Amino acid sequence: MILNKGNIKTELIVIGGSAGSLQVILEMIRKLDEDLAVPILLVLHRKAHSTNILQALLQQLTPVEVIEIDDKTEIEPNKIYITPADYHLLFEDRKIMSLDSSEKMNYSRPSIDVTFKSAAEIYGENLIGVLLSGANADGVEGLSYIKKNGGKVWIQDPKTAEVEYMPRQAVEQIKYDMIIRPDDLPIYINQL
Amino acid sequence: MLEPSIIKDEEVEYLIKDVYDMYGYDFSEYSRASFKRRVNRICLIDRFTSFAELRYTILNDPEYLKRFIEEITVNVTEMFRDPLFFKALREKILPQLGTYPLIRIWVAGCSTGEEAYSIAILLKEANLYHKSLIYGTDLNPSVLETARAGVFPLQQMKLYSENYISSGGKKDFSDYYTANYDSVKFDKSLQEKLILSTHNLVSDSSFNSFQLIVCRNVLIYFDRGLQERVFRLFDNSLENLGFLALGAKETLRFSKLDENYHQVDDQRIWKKLDHN
Numbered sequence: 001m002i003l004n005k006g007n008i009k010t011e012l013i014v015i016g017g018s019a020g021s022l023q024v025i026l027e028m029i030r031k032l033d034e035d036l037a038v039p040i041l042l043v044l045h046r047k048a049h050s051t052n053i054l055q056a057l058l059q060q061l062t063p064v065e066v067i068e069i070d071d072k073t074e075i076e077p078n079k080i081y082i083t084p085a086d087y088h089l090l091f092e093d094r095k096i097m098s099l100d101s102s103e104k105m106n107y108s109r110p111s112i113d114v115t116f117k118s119a120a121e122i123y124g125e126n127l128i129g130v131l132l133s134g135a136n137a138d139g140v141e142g143l144s145y146i147k148k149n150g151g152k153v154w155i156q157d158p159k160t161a162e163v164e165y166m167p168r169q170a171v172e173q174i175k176y177d178m179i180i181r182p183d184d185l186p187i188y189i190n191q192l
Numbered sequence: 193m194l195e196p197s198i199i200k201d202e203e204v205e206y207l208i209k210d211v212y213d214m215y216g217y218d219f220s221e222y223s224r225a226s227f228k229r230r231v232n233r234i235c236l237i238d239r240f241t242s243f244a245e246l247r248y249t250i251l252n253d254p255e256y257l258k259r260f261i262e263e264i265t266v267n268v269t270e271m272f273r274d275p276l277f278f279k280a281l282r283e284k285i286l287p288q289l290g291t292y293p294l295i296r297i298w299v300a301g302c303s304t305g306e307e308a309y310s311i312a313i314l315l316k317e318a319n320l321y322h323k324s325l326i327y328g329t330d331l332n333p334s335v336l337e338t339a340r341a342g343v344f345p346l347q348q349m350k351l352y353s354e355n356y357i358s359s360g361g362k363k364d365f366s367d368y369y370t371a372n373y374d375s376v377k378f379d380k381s382l383q384e385k386l387i388l389s390t391h392n393l394v395s396d397s398s399f400n401s402f403q404l405i406v407c408r409n410v411l412i413y414f415d416r417g418l419q420e421r422v423f424r425l426f427d428n429s430l431e432n433l434g435f436l437a438l439g440a441k442e443t444l445r446f447s448k449l450d451e452n453y454h455q456v457d458d459q460r461i462w463k464k465l466d467h468n
Binding site (some may be wrong): 040068069070071072084086087091092096098099100101102103106113114117118121141142145 | 193197223224225226229230264266268276409411412413415416421439440441443445446
């Protein structure tokens with residue numbers, strides 16, 4: 001499969017997930033190359049007030065630096081970024097990320113929709129949005145903004161999802177580029 | 193549902209200029225990403241279908257400006273938010289402040305006052321309240337009215353009570369308030385040492401010197417240039433060996449002032465080093 005049609009360069013991969021997505025993330029991280037061409041940003045639903053245990057957990061599995069984002073962190077290639085619990089994540093430009101403590105969206109903060117939309121408006125066609133397992137529809141509307149701005153949409157095959165509601169909604173509503181099995185996710189990312 | 197994209201990037205700039213020229217509120221160094229979301233959100237909830245409509249209303253209705261300021265600024269807050277931060281204040285910072293004859297604390301961007309009340313409770317429990325003054329400031333007069341009333345929704349109390357206990361609180365949290373239908377009123381004594389006043393971090397200057405400045409989840413809405421200016425304002429308002437406390441994901445690390453401060457273990461609290 002040809003992932004980069006023409007000369008469109010992917011500058012960022014944003015992965016959104018909720019219930020049942022952590023296992024997919026852990027497996028993916030384990031299999032990623034140690035020199036990733038693009039930064040990966042994770043937007044995962046988790047409980048407010050959670051500590052940076054996720055950062056430590058992921059860092060054990062990869063030599064790639066894993067960073068939980070502070071406000072105004074500059075994004076760099078070959079790093080994996082985690083959106084902190086209880087904040088929305090927005091892009092100021094292609095470099096700087098801001099945190100935002102405003103109202104929850106889809107009962108969620110961070111909201112996958114909010115970050116997908118912000119990234120779509122900044123990165124346009126240079127973005128890939130990935131939506132994994134989950135029990136609510138957060139992320140689906142955001143994927144539509146990614147498509148509208150020329151980016152690519154990958155969705156976890158609902159049949160492989162621990163909780164299929166979120167990817168199922170996305171598959172039904174969004175003109176996606178690929179349906180992905182968890183085993184293939186790191187393979188495709190490594191090819192970018 | 194996400195807010196619609198009614199306002200274009202260049203229109204955001206016009207709006208910022210209008211509001212500044214007419215009313216003197218300067219949002220030009222606010223983080224654009226959040227600001228734009230807020231403006232689009234206002235269009236959604238107040239049913240403006242175009243930029244022109246919103247602009248006309250702001251320019252011609254000074255009453256509406258109040259609402260605009262209220263909605264453009266984020267007023268999401270809670271008592272004892274991030275309990276481990278309040279535990280660190282309680283156990284590590286307050287004992288050091290206890291040596292001063294008068295303790296002055298500034299809660300900058302205090303919104304509806306939940307953190308100021310939380311700090312008042314900590315001071316009471318440390319037996320320092322009688323010799324403390326808490327200054328709570330915000331640019332938005334209407335949130336200060338809520339803070340002054342000390343009335344909060346009853347439904348929040350379960351969370352606040354859990355937060356309080358996680359912060360090391362040993363009392364019955366409900367001792368601090370009286371419930372009345374669906375709201376609670378906090379004890380009057382928690383307001384005795386609380387001075388609430390408008391202050392705009394963008395345009396107003398230092399007004400006192402403090403041993404502790406608490407400014408949490410306010411600077412995230414500013415761009416880096418404005419953040420640096422506000423850090424300087426705090427630095428000018430902080431005594432030597434005083435403390436600056438930021439939000440859980442805010443940092444002094446990107447600032448030039450970082451070298452004059454020492455981070456207190458793993459919390460977002462920095463101690464100003466002595467420069468004599």
